Amino acid sequence: MAPRTSRLFASAAPALADVSTHEPADDTMSLDVPEQLLTPENSRSETSSNNENALAEEKPAARRRSTRMARASLAAVEALDNTPVKRDVPTPSASEAYVESLAKAKRSHSSLRHSIAAMESTMRSDTTPAHDTVTRDHSMVPDTPVSKSSQELQSEDMNTSLQQRTLRKRVEKTLTEDEGADKVKATPKSGPGISTRRSTRLSLLDRASDLVDRAGSVLGKRSRDLGEKDVGRRASLRPRNVAPPNEDALASAPKELASKKRRVSESDLSKLRSQDASPFEEPAAPSTPRYKPKRWLTHGLYTGQEPSESPPKQRRSKNSRKTGGGPMQRKILPLPMFAGSRLVRNGRNFELPFDVFSPLPPGQPKPDEWRKTNKNVFVGDAGSIWKANKKLELSTCMCTEEDGCDENCQNRYMFYECDNGNCRLGSECGNRSFEELKHRTKAGGKYNIGVEVIKTVDRGYGVRSNRSFEPNQIIVEYTGEIVTQIECERRMRSVYKNNDCYYLMYFDQNMIIDATRGSIARFVNHSCEPNCRMEKWTVAGKPRMALFAGDHGVMTGEELSYDYNFDPYSNKNVQECRCGSPNCRGILGPRLKDKEQRAKELEEKRKATGSPRKTNAKKVTGTKRKITEAIENSTARQGKKQKLLAPKSIKAGVKRAVAKASTVRGKAIAKKGAAVSKTRGRGKTPAKNVKLPTVKTASRVKAAVQTPRQRASTAKASPASPAKEKTSQLKRPSAETKKKILAAAAQGSSGRGRKSPAKLQKTETKSPRKPAARKAPIKSPVKVKMPASTAKSTAKGASKARGLGKGVRKAAQSVVRSVRGARK
Numbered sequence: 001m002a003p004r005t006s007r008l009f010a011s012a013a014p015a016l017a018d019v020s021t022h023e024p025a026d027d028t029m030s031l032d033v034p035e036q037l038l039t040p041e042n043s044r045s046e047t048s049s050n051n052e053n054a055l056a057e058e059k060p061a062a063r064r065r066s067t068r069m070a071r072a073s074l075a076a077v078e079a080l081d082n083t084p085v086k087r088d089v090p091t092p093s094a095s096e097a098y099v100e101s102l103a104k105a106k107r108s109h110s111s112l113r114h115s116i117a118a119m120e121s122t123m124r125s126d127t128t129p130a131h132d133t134v135t136r137d138h139s140m141v142p143d144t145p146v147s148k149s150s151q152e153l154q155s156e157d158m159n160t161s162l163q164q165r166t167l168r169k170r171v172e173k174t175l176t177e178d179e180g181a182d183k184v185k186a187t188p189k190s191g192p193g194i195s196t197r198r199s200t201r202l203s204l205l206d207r208a209s210d211l212v213d214r215a216g217s218v219l220g221k222r223s224r225d226l227g228e229k230d231v232g233r234r235a236s237l238r239p240r241n242v243a244p245p246n247e248d249a250l251a252s253a254p255k256e257l258a259s260k261k262r263r264v265s266e267s268d269l270s271k272l273r274s275q276d277a278s279p280f281e282e283p284a285a286p287s288t289p290r291y292k293p294k295r296w297l298t299h300g301l302y303t304g305q306e307p308s309e310s311p312p313k314q315r316r317s318k319n320s321r322k323t324g325g326g327p328m329q330r331k332i333l334p335l336p337m338f339a340g341s342r343l344v345r346n347g348r349n350f351e352l353p354f355d356v357f358s359p360l361p362p363g364q365p366k367p368d369e370w371r372k373t374n375k376n377v378f379v380g381d382a383g384s385i386w387k388a389n390k391k392l393e394l395s396t397c398m399c400t401e402e403d404g405c406d407e408n409c410q411n412r413y414m415f416y417e418c419d420n421g422n423c424r425l426g427s428e429c430g431n432r433s434f435e436e437l438k439h440r441t442k443a444g445g446k447y448n449i450g451v452e453v454i455k456t457v458d459r460g461y462g463v464r465s466n467r468s469f470e471p472n473q474i475i476v477e478y479t480g481e482i483v484t485q486i487e488c489e490r491r492m493r494s495v496y497k498n499n500d501c502y503y504l505m506y507f508d509q510n511m512i513i514d515a516t517r518g519s520i521a522r523f524v525n526h527s528c529e530p531n532c533r534m535e536k537w538t539v540a541g542k543p544r545m546a547l548f549a550g551d552h553g554v555m556t557g558e559e560l561s562y563d564y565n566f567d568p569y570s571n572k573n574v575q576e577c578r579c580g581s582p583n584c585r586g587i588l589g590p591r592l593k594d595k596e597q598r599a600k601e602l603e604e605k606r607k608a609t610g611s612p613r614k615t616n617a618k619k620v621t622g623t624k625r626k627i628t629e630a631i632e633n634s635t636a637r638q639g640k641k642q643k644l645l646a647p648k649s650i651k652a653g654v655k656r657a658v659a660k661a662s663t664v665r666g667k668a669i670a671k672k673g674a675a676v677s678k679t680r681g682r683g684k685t686p687a688k689n690v691k692l693p694t695v696k697t698a699s700r701v702k703a704a705v706q707t708p709r710q711r712a713s714t715a716k717a718s719p720a721s722p723a724k725e726k727t728s729q730l731k732r733p734s735a736e737t738k739k740k741i742l743a744a745a746a747q748g749s750s751g752r753g754r755k756s757p758a759k760l761q762k763t764e765t766k767s768p769r770k771p772a773a774r775k776a777p778i779k780s781p782v783k784v785k786m787p788a789s790t791a792k793s794t795a796k797g798a799s800k801a802r803g804l805g806k807g808v809r810k811a812a813q814s815v816v817r818s819v820r821g822a823r824k
């Protein structure tokens with residue numbers, strides 16, 4: 001005890017000096033007790049053993065000192081609590097404790113005085129004068145957990161002036177009753193005294209590690225690793241008895257500590273340390289550095305995946321090598337992303353897949369020679385010519401708000417865009433496509449623009465949609481340099497003569513858009529079954545071209561195409577089409593016109609039904625495509641044509657002959673009537689004979705055959721019709737023949753016929769008036785002669801042309817017979 005006491009004295013020398021100045025010492029014990037309680041080392045040891053949370057908290061120095069004082073005073077309270085008397089009696093309130101302490105203070109007044117004086121002197125020596133007041137007045141107000149617990153004991157009396165005195169009295173009481181306090185003091189002084197210093201350093205270290213943690217989370221993995229290494233190194237300095245900020249533990253800790261202190265001898269200090277540490281280590285959390293907890297994303301690519309120990313954005317193998325954490329605790333491979341086991345177990349709400357809007361990844365081949373312009377630019381003379389021909393075209397929209405300029409809008413029909421000048425519907429108007437496109441372009445971004453260039457397999461570049469488009473929605477404007485036709489031709493001859501691709505399109509006023517320098521629309525390829533249309537609209541009086549979605553709309557990722565309806569100008573320019581559609585026309589040529597399209601459809605219909613074809617192949621002419629098609633068609637139908645045409649031509653010939661014959665007959669009848677009337681009127685009977693043979697009146701010829709005169713007249717008349725048709729082939733009869741005919745006619749008429757000579761005479765009498773008329777029947781045999789063959793041929797021809805009938809044939813034959821008979 002002696003060396004120890006001297007050591008204690010040595011350490012408490014300043015305090016003793018102060019004490020001696022205030023009050024003389026009554027006995028040695030009175031000096032011993034405060035020394036054990038109030039040395040700075042003691043107070044530190046208490047702090048280190050109880051204060052855990054305070055390590056991490058920043059406090060001003062003065063506050064820390066006051067805390068130490070509170071610890072010192074609290075140690076006395078704890079000692080008080082540890083007495084057997086206290087354990088049996090319920091914890092008194094602050095006022096009771098005060099009364100108690102007063103009673104006890106009387107008993108050991110003198111010794112307490114010394115101890116209090118020593119305590120105050122210690123306080124003075126530890127704190128500056130400025131803080132002295134603070135220490136005295138607010139020694140119970142520190143915000144550490146321990147001081148809070150002691151503060152609770154006095155919470156009711158905090159406002160009274162006895163606050164400090166209560167503390168003093170309790171200390172006095174403790175000192176009085178606890179005679180073995182020196183034993184208790186030995187342990188905290190030697191054991192935790194060491195760790196007190198450490199704790200002071202550790203509070204700083206912990207703060208520093210906190211800062212490193214924060215910095216690590218900001219600076220990234222490498223910094224975190226560095227921080228971790230540092231922390232690991234400092235961990236050797238960390239006290240092993242760091243307890244969590246548990247109030248129960250804090251409350252119980254001093255009791256256990258006090259009881260152990262009594263049991264442990266001074267010689268077993270090293271053992272004591274390890275034993276002291278054990279009760280605190282059990283509830284204490286492992287002394288790992290306190291990292292900011294990782295927050296796993298609740299959305300994005302990895303949503304639904306099991307969290308791993310690896311930091312994100314790093315390969316697991318690499319990560320485990322660095323951190324030494326090892327791979328994840330998995331027995332089998334995880335399920336694929338978006339179908340992980342968690343997803344299978346729990347399910348989740350529907351989320352759009354990440355590639356719904358997925359522009360092409362970077363690194364796509366891009367056209368080098370493309371010079372872009374999103375506006376039409378007039379080049380050369382085009383501008384001046386355009387202005388000169390400019391017409392102000394206005395079209396006032398008549399739609400109502402209910403209609404909203406839908407498909408029935410008059411402006412829409414005419415490809416006129418509505419604007420505030422010609423339409424009063426404003427935002428309700430549905431016919432402002434170019435306006436919409438303007439807003440989209442202005443907003444920018446891949447989605448608003450909605451198209452991107454791609455490289456196709458066999459058609460050069462193309463354009464792909466990276467969003468969906470409604471049917472008939474505007475997609476992109478076709479812009480470029482507007483040139484005159486002359487300029488266009490010049491470019492074709494010189495500039496583009498070796499080009500494979502042309503970007504020329506007919507525009508307006510005989511001008512052409514050359515999109516070699518133009519918008520992205522120039523890359524849109526041709527398809528025979530396109531999903532888009534190229535349309536020309538008038539916007540604010542100016543024509544503009546744009547690509548619109550087709551009637552079925554466009555889906556994300558589809559390649560855009562329209563029908564070029566391409567005019568290749570020459571054979572050289574005819575290009576093979578590789579659109580791959582089922583109805584591909586084979587070349588980049590013009591599409592069928594409506595009429596041809598209809599004809600084609602009809603043809604197909606006929607083929608299907610098997611009905612004969614009426615169309616004329618001659619009509620299918622024009623462009624190269626059409627010629628090709630016509631050739632194909634003709635070769636395909638040649639056989640059919642031959643089979644069909646043979647019977648057709650006969651029928652047609654017969655029909656023609658009949659029609660002609662009937663027409664001539666009709667005419668002849670009409671003429672006959674007229675002639676008869678004329679002759680009658682004029683008294684020309686022989687004319688009747690001349691006219692009768694006009695082939696057509698078969699019945700009358702028959703009747704005429706019945707009498708010789710009539711036969712004769714028929715014989716004269718019968719060849720008349722063919723003679724009439726083929727006058728040049730007839731030969732004139734000789735005079736002798738004429739006489740014979742006349743004689744035969746006279747005999748025949750006198751012998752057979754009932755005709756009176758008067759009649760004949762009458763006829764003859766009439767004949768002088770018209771000798772030519774009379775001559776005609778005379779001539780007729782000549783005629784008949786010749787016409788005999790003619791009649792034959794006529795009969796043959798008539799038999800060939802079977803439409804003439806038997807009557808005509810018989811008449812002709814009878815004429816021939818009569819002529820022969822007349823000869824005989």
Ligand SMILES: C[S@@+](CC[C@H](N)C(=O)[O-])C[C@H]1O[C@@H](n2cnc3c(N)ncnc32)[C@H](O)[C@@H]1O
Pocket residue numbers: 458459460461462500501502503522523524525526527575576577578579
């Ligand atoms: C206006 S450009 C289209 C963009 C072009 N593919 C490019 O790479 O620049 C027209 C040219 O593309 C090619 N092309 C377009 N559509 C095609 C198709 N269906 N089949 C074959 N070639 C096509 C032809 O060479 C044509 O002259």
